[in-house]
Amino acid sequence: MSRYELKGRHALITGASSGIGKELSRCFAKEGAHCVLAAHPSEMSALAALAAELEKSHGIKTWFFGVDLAVEYGPIKLYDEVKAHVPVIDVLVNNAGMMVYGDFHQVDITRQLTLVHLNIRALMLLMHMFLKDMSDRCDGRILNVSSVSAFQPTVHHAVYGASKAFVQSLSEAVHEEVRRSGVMVCTLNPSYTNTPLIKGGDFPERLWWYAVSGLSDPAVIAQKGIRALKKGKSLYIPGLKNWIIHILLQRISSRKLINYISYYALKRRL
Ligand SMILES: NC(=O)c1ccc[n+]([C@@H]2O[C@H](COP(=O)([O-])OP(=O)(O)OC[C@H]3O[C@@H](n4cnc5c(N)ncnc54)[C@H](OP(=O)(O)O)[C@@H]3O)[C@@H](O)[C@H]2O)c1
16 A cells, blocks of 8 residues: 655644644644644644744644634534635544543543543544545545553543543544545554643552553654554554553453453552
8 A cells, every 4th residue: 555645735633732733743744744733722822833833844834723622513613614724634633632530430520521522522523524525535544543541441540541442443443434435544542641631630640550651752652653644554553562562462361350450550659
């Protein structure tokens, strides 16, 4: 299969204001793709600064939009606003996401529902709208930023892992439906990565699991993710160790044992 070249393409990246999304945007710009940056409305100044940086460093065009994707009409608002300015989106990166840490029954249900609206509903709606356009053109790429959390329950942040399992199952099924038409749906599945998602919020500073997984650099994750996207990989886990832990060991271990280990490995250390 030939590589999907990004030069001159238009890429829409959600959650572009920080972390993995910001680094993915830098990678697209480096490849010569025009960048359509989206984030929460509170991040307009961060988006403006990133847009200026990318235009100056790589001579590409940029647009930026502040839309809350967790509210009911957020995804359709973003779609309409983007299409009014950039009629053809070649690559959609569904990266915006949030984390809620704590035991399910103890964490505020409103925050967990907001997570469902952002990590699941918004991703699904954006994917549906842009995929129709791509399918009509028989061309395009969707990169859904999933996680290694998609492959097993994530004890103490149960709804987050469940949201990524949804993203994974949806993405792989739709990939198979559309790949023969020239459109690819790919997932990027990082392990814990050093971004505001797990730093500075209520996510624990210390976990036993960090001794096994370490903490990835978002710039490295983004570079590897772009490489996998260009190759059209349906699922990409950065790092051989992560692949062994989250795919190979899952297949040969009992689910009960994995959940038992997760209880301790993902528990807040005092
Ligand atoms: N960090 C990790 O360990 C890790 C591991 C695997 C997968 N991931 C996935 O990687 C993706 C990016 O996360 P990250 O780690 O880079 O975290 P991050 O730096 O917190 O980025 C999340 C992005 O989503 C945006 N966002 C949050 N709520 C939003 C809303 N309601 N509407 C629109 N945009 C919203 C954020 O904007 P604001 O800055 O305004 O909130 C930010 O731009 C997520 O899907 C996450 O699940 C992360």
